[in-house]
Amino acid sequence: MENEYLERVLELLPDIAKRARDTEEARRVPEETIRALTGAGVFRMLQPARYGGSESDPVHFYEIVRAISGACGSTGWVTSVLGVHPWHVALFDDRAQAEVWGENPDMLISSSYAPIGSMNRVAGGYEISGTWRFSSGVDYTGWAVLGGMLLSDTGAPIDTTTLLVPRSDYEVRDIWDSVGLRGTGSNEIVVERAFVPDHRVMRNFEFSQLRGPGQAVNTSPLYRIPFATVFTSAIAAPVLGVVSGCYESYLAAMRDRVRLSLGGGRFADDPFAQVMIGRASSEIDASILQMDRNVRALMAAASSGREVPMQLRLRARRDQVLATERALDAMDKLFKTAGGHSLERGNLIERAWRDAHAGGVHVANEADRALALYGRGAFGLPVEDNMV
Template sequence: MAGGGGKPGAGSSAGPGTDSYAAMVERAKGLIPELRDRAPRTEELRRLPPETERALHESGLFRIVQPRRVGGSELDYVALVDCADALGQADASVAWNFANLASHHWMLGMFDRHAQDAVWNANADALIASSFIFPAGRARKADGGYVLRGHWPFSSGVESCEWNMLAGVVSSDDEADGIEYRIFLLNRSDYRINDTWNATGLCGTGSNDVWVEDTFVAEKMTVSVSELTGGPTPGSEVNPNALYALPVFSLFPYVLSGVGLGNAQACLNDYVEFARHRASTYNRAKVSDLQTTQIKIAEASAKIDAARLVMRTNCIEAMDDARRGRVPDLAGKTKLRRDGAFSVNLCTEAVSLLFAASGARSLFTSGALQRQFRDAHAVNSHLAFNFDAAGTNYGRVALDLPSENLTL
């Protein structure tokens, strides 16, 4: 896995330059052969196979950004990119669920300790799903908490999870109070799962719908988005590492950007291997001797390398800023969102380029290329990677207009 390095800042013991960090990335790489072989079955099941889920647990990968005080690795944030990059070179669906579910241990570390204890005291390995589509949920204030209802799509890996973080809008009878964006942590007994995930890409993620009907959620089992914009959070008292002081939704794209990166890298690796050993079907010319082949490899690899550099640099710099107590201003936050979308778009462009260059062989369902193409475009369809949205908001802020992203 190529890409930028960077030493961890002061006070870090699990950053990109440490042995423990490198060991965890190597564990992810070590899973590539078996996960790649299992990819067709993962698509058929439409969720992670039990043996894949077990391997991710046994490797410790689900817990890479979980607080050390409960047995997690507490690695730097860029670990999500690097490990998803490795797993994505095997199967984007596995990498997607890994990154999603691992990141929720990081987010839970920012909740009130009561919420952390409710989950981790019972089972430190418990998996937590999510759906951060705020308009999908509506909540009203009640004595000691909130009453929540809603219907959320795209809750990836939800069948494997004991808990779920669901986003909602809190409204008040007093119009002067306005509305509030808040995240609610619910046990599986408090929501219903609808099996709706029949998709053309990321088929194995089991990103099903979740329903909640007027369920009470205690105040301490929730967190306001305004508490996750950078700096101390409700969880800082027990989790003082700078990892838990990062601006959550500014860095949101990088939870999943490594998936698109690894998928594109796998596509490039496969194409190079094909080109080295094949001859044209029609004139038997060596594919490797064709100038067009050489140019396509150069262009795709440049896009992938540039994407990796952008992703990793932004995550490493964000950690360095957090260690120094610095929170990016609105312009900096919109830049993070812009770069997250742009870098994944580069990966999608690289896959599309290689798919087109592969000719008729790309059409066979028995090969990995068609899955890599479908998965690349499925990753790119996530709102976090919509460059029109991220670019518009970046441009608005650059022009001194109000931001349209209410989570930053």
């Protein structure tokens, strides 16, 4: 099936690329870019149709993210993060969905999933306080999905949770100043004694069981695939897009370059450079193909009504973390062989190198933990983890 959003986004890419350096300097995506992406319907791709969304194939969403990331890594990252949250909100109680989108279907939601906030049980819900960091694109959002730790009466951890909180209940502090993905505006959220009703609280155990109260009203198979796959793919996709876009820029820049050292000659005639291109391009292609294959397989399982196999869920996580690892390896090959020109500030290759590696440090891209889970499953051992 053809990606109906791709043509719209391709028209936006030249302007997004032109703004890439300004995006870095401002440390946030320009408002005109957010407006353009909103107008193109990108942020509603995974949103329920009941609230104006298109319930698109998630493979198409990740394709859009990769395309945007190739023009500007920061814009692609923000697009992916803000664009995946409607899928998550769709799993909440419909009362929460109505609060978020009832008056404005274009309402954007940011997040900070680390369970660092305090949660005190009160009548009808919880009182929460805390400081959550790394909330990408938060300047443009009216709601936030925040992580919390649910404790027993004795203070022992029971489960991690996610809580939906409106902008009126938190403060945004401008602290983002990073080496890569500088334009994502990943500032911090501060909450002081805000009330969160029960219908805006979900235990992460429910997500790991592929359950959510929102499934009662949002019946598409899209909302019955694993949170772990949907979310982590949204973190890997910008990295793949940055590296893929850099690869194309690299070919254009190096095709006619003449070396002034190492015997001179055209760079493109160097057989070692040709081998590197072959390796790097294959790693990028293989990563995208594997991730897309897994998401399609998960959608097919959900569409059939049968239980989504744990081995498939583990495979999706395995291939997602390795996709990021492979992309970063390809990025390093490109950067290393581009020569001194790649060191110039603002150069497309050096910015891509910084952005890709910044995305790579996200916990969702932590390879060893995900691979260990896959290994447990392959050996027939029980796997209990919310990120599968």
